[in-house]
Amino acid sequence: MSNSTTFVPAQNRSVLWMRLLLWTILLLFAIWFLLPAYVVVGTSLKDLAEIRGGSLLALPHELNFTAWRHAWSEACIGVTCTGLEPYFWNSVTMALPAVTLSTLLGALTGYALTKWQFKGANLVFALILFGCFVPFQVVILPMAQTLGLIGITNTVYGLILVHTVYGLAFTTLFFRNYYVTIPDELVRAATIDGAGFFTIFRRIILPLSPPIIVVSVIWQFTQIWNDFLFGASFTTGGAQPITVAMNNLVNTTTGVKQYNVDMAAALITAAPTLFVYIVAGRYFVRGLTAGSVKG
Amino acid sequence: MASLTIKNAVKRYGNVEVLKGVDIDLEDGEFLVLLGASGCGKSTLLNMIAGLETVTEGEISIGDRVINDVHPKDRDIAMVFQSYALYPNMTVGKNIAFGLEMRGVPKPEREAAVFEVAKMLQMDHLLDRKPSQLSGGQRQRVAMGRALVRRPEVFLFDEPLSNLDAKLRLEMRTEIKRLHKRLNATMVYVTHDQIEALTLADRIAILKDGEVQQLASPAEIYDLPVNMFVAGLVGSPPMNFIATKVSRTEKGFGAEIYVRAHGAEHPILLDLTDHSTSVAPFVGRDIVIGLRPEAITQAGVGSVETQSFASEVDVTEATGADTLCILNWNGKEVMARVSSGYAQIIEGTMEFAVDMSRASLFDPDTETRLD
Numbered sequence: 087m088s089n090s091t092t093f094v095p096a097q098n099r100s101v102l103w104m105r106l107l108l109w110t111i112l113l114l115f116a117i118w119f120l121l122p123a124y125v126v127v128g129t130s131l132k133d134l135a136e137i138r139g140g141s142l143l144a145l146p147h148e149l150n151f152t153a154w155r156h157a158w159s160e161a162c163i164g165v166t167c168t169g170l171e172p173y174f175w176n177s178v179t180m181a182l183p184a185v186t187l188s189t190l191l192g193a194l195t196g197y198a199l200t201k202w203q204f205k206g207a208n209l210v211f212a213l214i215l216f217g218c219f220v221p222f223q224v225v226i227l228p229m230a231q232t233l234g235l236i237g238i239t240n241t242v243y244g245l246i247l248v249h250t251v252y253g254l255a256f257t258t259l260f261f262r263n264y265y266v267t268i269p270d271e272l273v274r275a276a277t278i279d280g281a282g283f284f285t286i287f288r289r290i291i292l293p294l295s296p297p298i299i300v301v302s303v304i305w306q307f308t309q310i311w312n313d314f315l316f317g318a319s320f321t322t323g324g325a326q327p328i329t330v331a332m333n334n335l336v337n338t339t340t341g342v343k344q345y346n347v348d349m350a351a352a353l354i355t356a357a358p359t360l361f362v363y364i365v366a367g368r369y370f371v372r373g374l375t376a377g378s379v380k381g
Numbered sequence: 382m383a384s385l386t387i388k389n390a391v392k393r394y395g396n397v398e399v400l401k402g403v404d405i406d407l408e409d410g411e412f413l414v415l416l417g418a419s420g421c422g423k424s425t426l427l428n429m430i431a432g433l434e435t436v437t438e439g440e441i442s443i444g445d446r447v448i449n450d451v452h453p454k455d456r457d458i459a460m461v462f463q464s465y466a467l468y469p470n471m472t473v474g475k476n477i478a479f480g481l482e483m484r485g486v487p488k489p490e491r492e493a494a495v496f497e498v499a500k501m502l503q504m505d506h507l508l509d510r511k512p513s514q515l516s517g518g519q520r521q522r523v524a525m526g527r528a529l530v531r532r533p534e535v536f537l538f539d540e541p542l543s544n545l546d547a548k549l550r551l552e553m554r555t556e557i558k559r560l561h562k563r564l565n566a567t568m569v570y571v572t573h574d575q576i577e578a579l580t581l582a583d584r585i586a587i588l589k590d591g592e593v594q595q596l597a598s599p600a601e602i603y604d605l606p607v608n609m610f611v612a613g614l615v616g617s618p619p620m621n622f623i624a625t626k627v628s629r630t631e632k633g634f635g636a637e638i639y640v641r642a643h644g645a646e647h648p649i650l651l652d653l654t655d656h657s658t659s660v661a662p663f664v665g666r667d668i669v670i671g672l673r674p675e676a677i678t679q680a681g682v683g684s685v686e687t688q689s690f691a692s693e694v695d696v697t698e699a700t701g702a703d704t705l706c707i708l709n710w711n712g713k714e715v716m717a718r719v720s721s722g723y724a725q726i727i728e729g730t731m732e733f734a735v736d737m738s739r740a741s742l743f744d745p746d747t748e749t750r751l752d
Contacts, residue, residue, distance in 0.1 A: 269466065272466050272468065274466065276468070277433065279480035280483035294469060
């Protein structure tokens with residue numbers, strides 16, 4: 087909207103109408119996109135009678151957290167009725183080390199590829215980049231064999247290894263593209279000052295990396311926490327991550343289908359990723375665009 | 382402090398030869414400027430001295446120690462970079478102290494050294510700031526401080542002033558000169574700015590296509606350039622090149638040129654008798670006469686020896702102290718430097734004096750100096 091229109095009263099009205107129209111459209115879209123989230127949250131707070139009796143869109147009569155408690159600590163997953171709690175901690179013990187490891191290794195690889203250019207560095211980078219396009223399904227069989235060889239099948243450690251290795255391609259890409267924007271002269275100056283490969287990384291490169299670390303952590307956490315395929319393929323029973331457990335919880339029905347518990351379980355499963363986005367989301371875009379503008 | 386010796390240094394990237402056997406011998410405390418256009422290999426040579434590039438062939442030594450395979454940190458050198466390369470996450474004080482810290486100097490000693498250097502560069506009040514909070518000139522000082530604090534044998538400068546504005550550049554140039562005098566350290570300075578080279582250097586090495594064209598004092602480079610490349614590179618405005626033919630005269634030797642004056646071309650015989658020995662074999666052959674603008678000036682003020690004749694002034698450019706007059710000789714532009722008070726009254730044709738004793742003569746085929 088141009089500023090000049092605000093000085094002309096006759097045009098003011100039409101501008102206002104345009105604004106109203108715009109807001110209405112935006113509001114409609116917002117409602118449309120928020121509707122599923124509303125249904126999930128609303129249903130999780132109702133009891134079964136209310137779900138059966140009322141409409142899908144009706145507000146719950148009261149804030150009833152019974153379904154949440156049930157999903158967290160009582161619901162049956164297969165034959166064990168422990169709720170999602172142990173699986174939640176499985177996912178935490180899987181995601182935290184896997185995110186940390188893949189981010190750190192990606193940073194180190196990106197640093198080596200940009201600041202210690204060796205012959206064929208670009209070819210190596212191209213090959214690593216290729217890893218981003220390898221679908222999960224392709225690596226399942228060789229990965230299962232490898233895990234069997236090492237002897238960590240059906241453990242959280244196995245999943246940590248799988249996610250770290252699979253995530254490396256992405257984290258390397260992030261860090262490599264970020265580090266090419268850091269001037270090489272910094273590394274040269276530090277070399278002359280007497281710092282070695284790891285000292286330069288720790289003292290100069292890492293302190294410049296928070297924006298891209300945030301990107302890598304969000305990306306990796308979302309990928310690893312939300313992963314279903316690797317979890318379902320390489321673990322059974324007690325070692326399952328929460329995504330697999332939630333699926334099993336929904337599929338385990340004894341008599342009545344408990345929609346409220348299913349919804350609560352879905353929300354519990356999604357909560358950590360939501361939390362990471364809310365806390366660090368604004369750094370995400372900042373990190374992705376960092377370095378693209380000089381200055 | 383130590384001497385620096387570069388013996389037949391060659392640098393190759395695959396089949397591309399960037400440096401083709403450079404020999405430079407630098408005495409203890411000497412200030413060498415590597416001058417050349419971009420891509421001439423001057424920065425490569427500096428990086429080879431620093432140890433940031435490997436030496437393909439040849440030998441580089443500091444003092445009597447060959448440093449070809451010595452790690453940069455053990456070469457006892459310090460380098461100032463064009464972009465300053467300050468560590469953005471560290472304060473000024475930590476930036477300066479980093480090199481000492483890496484060498485395991487204890488903290489109290491480090492702090493004392495940093496403070497001393499900061500005082501010397503008049504930036505002791507900036508020690509707690511981050512580089513992003515500094516102006517360009519201040520950053521430049523920090524970069525110098527970082528080099529100074531370690532008291533290295535050899536200082537290396539990679540175009541350190543090219544990111545500064547004109548006024549600051551002059552200030553820092555003087556500062557570097559003063560620093561050199563005070564420390565009496567061996568310094569190697571890379572630049573493409575010929576004025577920086579002339580003002581700073583004890584000796585200048587002019588590089589072109591990976592070869593040293595001339596290695597000499599600024600005065601010698603300016604007055605006795607070994608070839609037309611050097612003559613054209615150093616000096617602003619550049620040397621005039623006048624293509625002509627050598628002929629015998631009753632006095633000795635001369636060269637005829639056509640000078641436009643009063644609306645017509647007039648033949649003028651430039652006297653080459655001062656250069657008899659070098660032009661004698663060239664009688665009847667082509668030659669290039671190189672004349673600095675200041676060797677062509679207003680008539681009536683020079684020595685008796687100078688030759689004077691009328692020439693039409695095409696355009697004048699006032700530079701303050703002097704005015705440059707653009708003349709037309711042999712159909713080409715020739716620049717003369719005239720004192721500005723004199724130039725204001727001239728219009729059209731005026732008398733110019735030419736000091737042929739200061740002329741440089743070149744063979745047009747090889748472009749080298751005739752001596």
